[in-house]
Amino acid sequence: MFKIIEKKFLSENVARLVIEAPYIAKSRRAGHFIILRIDKNGERIPLTISDADVEKGTISLIVQRVGVSSHKLCAMNAGDFILDVVGPLGKATHISNVGTVLCAGGGVGVAPLFPIVQAMKLAGNRVITIIAARNKDLVILENEMAEYSDELIVMTDDGSKGTKGLVTQGMEEVILREKVHQAIVIGPAVMMKFAALTTKKYDIPTMASLNTIMVDGTGMCGACRVSVGGKTEFVCVDGPEFDAHKVNFDEMLSRLGAYKDKESENYEEYVKSCEAVSLN
Amino acid sequence: MGEELNEEYYKAERKTEWRDKLRKEIKAKERTDISRVRMPEADPNVRNKSNLEVNKGLTLEMALSESHRCLDCAVPTCIVGCPVGTNIPKFIKYLEAGDVLGAAEVLKENNSLPAICGRVCPQEIQCEAQCFYVKKLSKEGAAIGHLERFVADYAREHGPTTIPVLAEPNGIKMAVIGSGPAGLTVAGELAKFGYDVTVFEALHDLGGVLKYGIPEFRLPKSIVDYEINTIKNMGVKFITNFIVGKTASIADLKEEGYVAFFIASGAGLPNFMNIPGENYSGIQSANEFLTRVNLMGGGNKDFDTPVHTGKNVVVVGGGNTAMDSVRTAKRMGAERAIIMYRRTMEEMPARAEEIKHAIEEGIEFINLASPIEYFADERGKVNKMRVQKMELGEPDASGRRRPVVIEGSEYDIDVDSVVIAVGVSPNPIIQQSMPELEITKWNTIKVDGNMMTSIPGLFAGGDIVRGGATVILAMGDGRKAASGMHSYVQADVLAKV
Numbered sequence: 187m188f189k190i191i192e193k194k195f196l197s198e199n200v201a202r203l204v205i206e207a208p209y210i211a212k213s214r215r216a217g218h219f220i221i222l223r224i225d226k227n228g229e230r231i232p233l234t235i236s237d238a239d240v241e242k243g244t245i246s247l248i249v250q251r252v253g254v255s256s257h258k259l260c261a262m263n264a265g266d267f268i269l270d271v272v273g274p275l276g277k278a279t280h281i282s283n284v285g286t287v288l289c290a291g292g293g294v295g296v297a298p299l300f301p302i303v304q305a306m307k308l309a310g311n312r313v314i315t316i317i318a319a320r321n322k323d324l325v326i327l328e329n330e331m332a333e334y335s336d337e338l339i340v341m342t343d344d345g346s347k348g349t350k351g352l353v354t355q356g357m358e359e360v361i362l363r364e365k366v367h368q369a370i371v372i373g374p375a376v377m378m379k380f381a382a383l384t385t386k387k388y389d390i391p392t393m394a395s396l397n398t399i400m401v402d403g404t405g406m407c408g409a410c411r412v413s414v415g416g417k418t419e420f421v422c423v424d425g426p427e428f429d430a431h432k433v434n435f436d437e438m439l440s441r442l443g444a445y446k447d448k449e450s451e452n453y454e455e456y457v458k459s460c461e462a463v464s465l466n
Numbered sequence: 467m468g469e470e471l472n473e474e475y476y477k478a479e480r481k482t483e484w485r486d487k488l489r490k491e492i493k494a495k496e497r498t499d500i501s502r503v504r505m506p507e508a509d510p511n512v513r514n515k516s517n518l519e520v521n522k523g524l525t526l527e528m529a530l531s532e533s534h535r536c537l538d539c540a541v542p543t544c545i546v547g548c549p550v551g552t553n554i555p556k557f558i559k560y561l562e563a564g565d566v567l568g569a570a571e572v573l574k575e576n577n578s579l580p581a582i583c584g585r586v587c588p589q590e591i592q593c594e595a596q597c598f599y600v601k602k603l604s605k606e607g608a609a610i611g612h613l614e615r616f617v618a619d620y621a622r623e624h625g626p627t628t629i630p631v632l633a634e635p636n637g638i639k640m641a642v643i644g645s646g647p648a649g650l651t652v653a654g655e656l657a658k659f660g661y662d663v664t665v666f667e668a669l670h671d672l673g674g675v676l677k678y679g680i681p682e683f684r685l686p687k688s689i690v691d692y693e694i695n696t697i698k699n700m701g702v703k704f705i706t707n708f709i710v711g712k713t714a715s716i717a718d719l720k721e722e723g724y725v726a727f728f729i730a731s732g733a734g735l736p737n738f739m740n741i742p743g744e745n746y747s748g749i750q751s752a753n754e755f756l757t758r759v760n761l762m763g764g765g766n767k768d769f770d771t772p773v774h775t776g777k778n779v780v781v782v783g784g785g786n787t788a789m790d791s792v793r794t795a796k797r798m799g800a801e802r803a804i805i806m807y808r809r810t811m812e813e814m815p816a817r818a819e820e821i822k823h824a825i826e827e828g829i830e831f832i833n834l835a836s837p838i839e840y841f842a843d844e845r846g847k848v849n850k851m852r853v854q855k856m857e858l859g860e861p862d863a864s865g866r867r868r869p870v871v872i873e874g875s876e877y878d879i880d881v882d883s884v885v886i887a888v889g890v891s892p893n894p895i896i897q898q899s900m901p902e903l904e905i906t907k908w909n910t911i912k913v914d915g916n917m918m919t920s921i922p923g924l925f926a927g928g929d930i931v932r933g934g935a936t937v938i939l940a941m942g943d944g945r946k947a948a949s950g951m952h953s954y955v956q957a958d959v960l961a962k963v
Contacts, residue, residue, distance in 0.1 A: 407750075
């Protein structure tokens with residue numbers, strides 16, 4: 187059992203949970219994730235470790251409400267327990283001093299981007315960060331990112347905050363303005379696909395952190411497999427980070443939709459059951 | 467294949483008065499005339515729609531009748547056929563004498579998981595293959611597996627919960643990595659020696675393949691939990707959600723005072739065939755499919771994990787995992803649940819019993835065929851597979867006739883779900899975290915005769931050493947490793963005095 191120490195909504199549908207997990211706090215590096223299971227009938231879902239405090243023995247997770255499990259998680263409070271948390275999983279991000287690093291995060295992908303921004307900055311890089319969201323209410327981690335970035339660009343689809351436009355436009359502006367040595371893109375698969383196409387045009391090495399469907403997270407099932415440079419890789423053990431220019435994003439997108447019908451069916455039932463409870 | 471037969475020991479046991487008397491009660495000729503018991507089975511058309519255990523177990527009368535068949539041989543070769551050296555005639559004679567709980571105690575001397583072994587061991591190629599009936603009389607062997615299962619089940623249902631005799635606790639900490647059959651066996655054996663044992667498990671539930679792999683209709687989960695509880699009652703501690711090599715390293719655990727380690731992390735990495743279209747959605751490894759159903763409750767509306775099933779399901783492969791997958795697919799409502807295997811029925815590595823059960827349950831078999839490509843609809847979901855026919859050529863290194871492609875024999879079949887069950891490879895997490903550990907080119911860990919790896923104090927066994935093998939071979943490794951670890955630690959302790 188893993189105790190929730192703190193919970194805070196960062197935006198309407200995105201919450202940060204601080205969880206007691208001393209071993210994971212000590213072993214985790216930027217890029218690592220965990221798998222959790224809320225209760226005994228729950229599913230196993232992957233979430234990036236967005237921060238950790240070794241002294242307090244805690245890790246931070248950022249979760250967006252999209253389906254049954256994330257709703258249940260967002261409804262939990264400090265003092266509640268999560269049944270299972272396992273990690274740290276995946277390979278840590280390769281952090282080195284390369285010069286100027288352009289970090290672009292879309293939506294809740296800003297959360298897994300944060301520890302990488304932090305580590306890149308501490309490694310002595312010039313870090314330019316772009317955080318993109320549909321509107322101003324969905325922008326998260328602005329202050330945290332600003333603290334570790336030489337420059338922070340906020341973008342919204344509707345222009346309600348920062349610059350109006352898509353993340354790729356912001357990226358292109360930076361690339362045209364100054365020499366970028368490496369790019370890191372994390373967000374919805376579609377966003378990563380177009381961000382990768384953008385940097386490919388300018389021949390900038392680009393890394394994407396993939397968020398595929400997972401079950402065990404330890405390499406034993408291959409649910410998370412993707413094609414990278416024509417070769418099948420398991421995101422949970424070979425990744426989650428890969429050369430964005432080699433990832434087959436179209437295949438990844440169709441695999442992400444494998445359970446869409448089941449997921450929305452489960453979600454509708456869950457919402458109904460919540461309504462029934464609130465009526466009582 | 468198992469331990470060497472200590473003939474003197476077994477002869478002395480056999481000479482005890484009660485065994486002598488029992489042998490004389492029925493003439494050998496009468497014993498050999500008794501026909502082998504048949505295991506009652508659930509109706510194929512009922513069981514293939516539920517999770518009902520297929521084998522229903524023997525009645526007391528059946529078990530007693532079968533116990534009379536055992537001739538209590540002077541040289542009990544059956545024991546040699548058992549990878550953990552179960553004292554077979556002794557337990558069967560206790561049963562024949564009517565002391566079922568006594569028989570259960572005998573099983574526990576060498577085996578922490580008898581109710582599991584009685585269900586999943588391939589006895590026909592192990593203990594029963596070495597039975598006097600098979601070797602000398604050309605008759606069906608004593609039904610050792612059925613009897614082991616009967617005795618273990620009877621003890622669970624009727625007896626007090628007992629544990630084997632344990633040595634005085636010595637306070638020495640030992641770590642076991644993985645809670646599958648090998649890890650559980652080592653934990654139980656080390657506890658008997660008096661060690662302070664902790665088992666680290668990566669998943670949220672204990673049992674390894676016994677939980678995520680083998681389905682309920684072949685091995686009820688409550689039985690696995692019961693046998694694990696016995697090991698808990700022996701003082702063994704279990705920590706779930708802990709991946710050694712990730713959550714903490716072996717070096718970290720050494721600092722916490724663990725003096726010896728047993729790696730039993732298994733061969734959990736599924737093989738794919740690397741053919742075009744294999745990553746379309748609807749195509750999954752047997753590990754994924756079985757884990758979703760067995761471990762996560764997929765398909766049960768009370769559980770959150772979804773599982774992909776279809777009307778036309780093809781399972782590629784011919785081993786036990788393939789049989790478990792295809793029979794599970796049938797139970798989840800497949801209209802056609804098909805095994806596709808590149809050799810013939812005769813070469814299938816699955817147990818004959820599982821193949822028989824699958825046929826009874828309406829599983830279709832497409833033999834001498836292998837997929838070469840998959841096709842998908844506009845959403846990327848598999849809807850068709852291209853297959854090529856094979857014929858058998860010359861025997862290969864393993865002695866099995868090699869399947870050879872028949873040119874121009876390709877044809878397509880409609881599918882909406884495919885399960886790949888073409889084998890597994892060792893899980894690389896431990897090796898990746900310890901670059902100095904010697905491994906083979908198959909990524910298995912190298913061990914010596916005592917199951918010790920290239921790093922002193924670090925032992926390994928089961929599938930991480932063998933590649934994908936059986937439950938009972940993993941347990942045999944466990945017994946060997948436990949005595950290796952005991953000798954190692956004793957020598958280490960003595961050296962420090």
